[in-house]
Amino acid sequence: MQACQNIAYKVKDGLVQPEEIDEHLIEQELQTNCTEFPYPDLLIRISGERRVSNFLLWQLAYTELCFVESLWPDFREADVIEALHSFQHRQRCYGRRDL
Incomplete structure (x- = not known):
């Protein structure tokens, strides 16, 4: 805005x-x-929410999203590692449809 x-x-x-x-x-x-780095590669959304809540809408266009059930006080290193592991195994297409 x-x-x-x-x-x-x-x-x-x-x-x-x-x-x-x-x-x-x-x-x-x-x-x-x-x-x-104005465009994040990965957004980890905690607390079980499945939305970005108007957060960086333009910048998140090609960002990979990871949704974690943990609440903030319970979010640990293992959760980060799991999110990064998931991210590493994704095939990013940046909007292309020919993959």
Whole structure:
């Protein structure tokens, strides 16, 4: 939402034309753009929830999801290892359908 608002202000101020809005411009405005790894490879969701709750929706497009039943206080190293093991055995396609 903040990225869209920033772009809207740029359009309003004449810095960007509406037809210039594209995926690259949106990515530039994301708060995670300043990090070394703005797109996570793996998201581990604890507590048995099966949703991402609007968390990094754009950045999670090609992220592998792992759902764990453990609650946060009970989440241990073994849970991380199991999630990483599962991740290592996945065939990632990044949106391709020809696999």
